[in-house]
Amino acid sequence: MAYNDSRRAAFRLFKKLKYGWIWATSTFTGNFILAIVITSFFRNLGYEDDVNYVFFLSVLAIGLWVTESIPPFAVGIFIIAGLLMGFGTDFILEDHKTPVEMYLGTWTSNVIWLLLGGFFLAEGMSIVALDRALFRFTLNKFGEDPNRLLLGLMLTTAAGSMVMSNTATTAMMISSILPLARLMGKDSEYTKALLVGIPAAATLGGMGTIIGSTPNAIAVGALQEKGISLTFVDWMIFGLPTALIAVLLFWKFLTKKLHLSQVQLDLSEMKGRNQSKKGFERNAVLFTLFITVSMWLSEPLHGIPIAATSAIPIVLLTLFQVIKAEDVRRLPWDTLMLVAGGLALGIAMVDVGLTDIIMEKISQLPIPMVGVALVFAIIAVLISNIMSNTAASAILVPLGLSLPGIWGIAVPLIVALSCSSALLLPVSTPSNAISFSTGMVEQKSFRPGGLLMIILGPILAFLVVLLYTWVFH
Template sequence: MAYTDSRLSAVRLFRKIKTGWIYASSTFVGNFLIALFLTYLFRKLGYGVDVNYVFFLSILAVGLWITEAIPPFAVGIFTIAGLLLGFGTDFIKTEINTPVEMYLGTWTSNVIWLLLGGFFLAEGMHQVGLDKSLFRFTLRRFGRKPNQLLLGLMLTTALGSMVMSNTATTAMMVSSVLPIAHLMGRDSPFTKALLIGIPAAATLGGMGTIIGSTPNAIAVGALQEKGISITFVEWMAFGLPTALISIYIFWKFLIRKLDFSEVEIDWSSLISNSPDINRFERNSVIFTLILTVSMWLTEPVHGVPIAATSAIPIVLLTIFQVIKAEDVRRLPWDTLMLVAGGLALGIAMVEVGLTDIVMDRINTLSIATVGVAAIFAIIGVLISNIMSNTAASSILVPLALSLPGLWGFTVPLIVALSCSCALLLPVSTPSNAISFSTGMIAQKDFRPGGLLMIGVGPLLAFLVVLLYGYFFIQ
């Protein structure tokens, strides 16, 4: 019977591989036709060719991001190619002479370099085993009582996610607690708390810094195009409180919903000796990490842009031979492609005036601006639960930039933070997917915390960012 089940699974997988291109191509064509139809209707409003063309590309990109007919990074490349075709050739007769360099320039924007520096730091920390050290550090600092240990693991995860990718942080923290999960069993409330709390802390903790989550970088990059620069420290002024308060609320929610205060754990079978690590390489990574983060934090003092200081880990970690050529090939280059495409689409929407048109329509509604801002935040967290939060922020941030006055500065930031509060489903974030893949937790276990953050996350981001924006503008 087991053999029959395995054979049937193999057959289904084979068919999926053989026919996957049919789904992808038909979905792509379907999105293309839908975008054409909606653009045909949009043309009747009487706007120029350039506006209609960017509208078509925007609808097509949104459809491809939602349906994943092609990978998200491919949508980014396709979007840039479409903009170059429309504004860099005579194939489409646009009404404005937009320099195509601004779309190609997103590949080398400050945001891209900042993310790349973060990727090198994350890879270096993994290479020397600092990820495994985090678990032992947490035990020493927070003790072995379940409630305190969960809080410690969540805070450690959040700290890691502020300088590393949320996915990488979750992967290393989940692997470090799996022995506890296996020892307690999948029905233990402490197992559920660990495998829900850690991915949530990674996602929420990413709000703390610019490099902690891709939507943060997208918002900073979009504001920079508008002439508003946000330094590393300035982001932390509102991002860090939002992240820490969100994590505390989520922790309190878990310990009340899942009563595991009386759980007993046999630590003797869990604490093992760490493998031998090259001390020079380990110290090199620690030195590079401290130097890079210090330069990011003190940008207002020395004046060196964070994009320039992002070269520090790229140069030092390769000089110290911590990261080699084969390690560089494993970096998430697809994320950079996606971000570049999203930034290019946002620039195009602003350049041709599409964002102004959308916001003019919104302003005709009998809703106060504060209500519009709240709608943006809610839409951000809702669609991030069913699609990439990077894609969601790429769609909403350019629109939010067109809001008047203070709102045009604060709402893009609120949207970015709200997109990091999507925790409802295993597919809502890669961190949830990693935890779900252990087989120790069910899909329904994510729902209560996910529903909580749909309400609490945007509200908290709204309040903290508005408070910061008020004093920043003043």
């Protein structure tokens, strides 16, 4: 019997491998052909060869990101390789050699180092198992009232996602509430509220800081290329209120829709002390977290760039032996590859003037700039529900950057925040996927909140960012 089971499993794996590469290859080829066809029509408009080439790469990258025929990080590498081939050699473009260092330089941009520092913090917090401590802290502060406890867990999740990855925060918080979810049962409305509310809080909370969500870092990096520098505190001025309001609105929506006031909780079994054997490691992580965040927040005082202070967790957590070589290999390096590729594509679009061409066409539309900004926000949240929000921001931020006047600052920020409002499907965000993978929540449970944020997210981002740019710029 065991032999038959192993044969069946091996056959299923063989089928997956056999037909998986056929699907990926055909999809990649289809995207390539489609990009060539679209570019051939674009060439008829009479633009230079370098503009046409970057347009081709952009269309191909969008298609590959949407269909995921190759992983998103591989698209990032492919973009950089395509730019180097086109502008660094004579194989594709003749007499259009440009310094390709600016495309390779995205690997060492401030955004990459900032994200890497955040990854080390997240890994350190995961290693010392801060999940149970976070749950006990929340329980002590908010009590056993179901509505208040859900609010506390969502706020704790949102706060965590502001200094570490949304995915890592969700994984920690979901593991901390799983005992309660199992105690309540799969059919309990409170279980649904927990498994929908916590990933939503992680994603929405990521709006609060530059490192809270990758689209935020992409927007900051793009604005930096334009000579506009946003500090950690600058972002929090508009990002933190947006995150808190979004989390509170989502919490209120869950309490009303699921009638949580009628739920009875018995948490007597979950109040025991956590016997941690990692006292030194935990204190080391908390100390590193405090020092790093303090340096980020006080950048206007000391003037050290946040990318430089991001080395603090890398040095301290390895010095204290919290993070070892095998832990570093688990870091999401693929995200850095995707971000580097997205930044390189954005630089190329600006450098050859493609963004100016697109924005010129948009400005000729019979709608005011306010309407254009709203269209950007809506497109951002819609495509982020079906593809990586990092990829969505990599596509839209460079376009928004080319808008005239204050809109060239506001729209990239609106796009970044709107990308973090995508909550409709289990695949919309890694946070939703982690929650769905528990098997205790159905796909349809994400829809009501996801539809709510498709409407409220862009509107909230639009209003808060416009207020920020009006006051500070």
